Amino acid sequence: MTAVRYLHELAMAFFVGGQLVLVAAVVPVARGTAQMAPMARRFAYGTLVALAVLIATGVSMASNFHRWSDGTLHAKLALVVLAGVLVGVHIARPSNRALDGIIFVISLTIVWLGVALAH
Numbered sequence: 001m002t003a004v005r006y007l008h009e010l011a012m013a014f015f016v017g018g019q020l021v022l023v024a025a026v027v028p029v030a031r032g033t034a035q036m037a038p039m040a041r042r043f044a045y046g047t048l049v050a051l052a053v054l055i056a057t058g059v060s061m062a063s064n065f066h067r068w069s070d071g072t073l074h075a076k077l078a079l080v081v082l083a084g085v086l087v088g089v090h091i092a093r094p095s096n097r098a099l100d101g102i103i104f105v106i107s108l109t110i111v112w113l114g115v116a117l118a119h
Contacts, residue, residue: 001064008057011050012114016107018043018050024103040094051084067117073094076113080108 022043030036067073083106090099 001061004057004060004064008061011053011057015050015054017068018047018109019104019107020055020087023100026098031041044091070117072113076110076117079110079113082106083110 022040026039027036030039056066062068062073083103086099086103090096090103093099
């Protein structure tokens with residue numbers, strides 16, 4: 001189970017860490033340039049892989065640790081679904097910058113709930 005948790009945390013680090021890098025460095029410097037769209041697309045592909053790993057490892061851990069009835073897990077899963085919906089909206093309307101911040105805050109909250117579940 002240590003390897004599963006490691007993969008889960010690695011995928012989470014890519015997903016949330018990538019958002020931090022985008023917010024703090026990439027978007028402020030590259031917004032409006034020709035490089036912005038390819039960078040965002042490349043991050044989106046990596047994010048899809050990270051999400052697949054997060055789902056697979058999350059299901060494995062929830063089953064192994066018998067967490068399916070845990071209210072904290074339910075809240076985390078609800079936020080994961082909400083983040084997914086908002087990412088879909090963001091893809092359709094990339095100029096809506098408010099979504100960036102909302103998705104980021106939701107992602108941080110998901111991580112917080114994951115830490116709570118781990119203890």
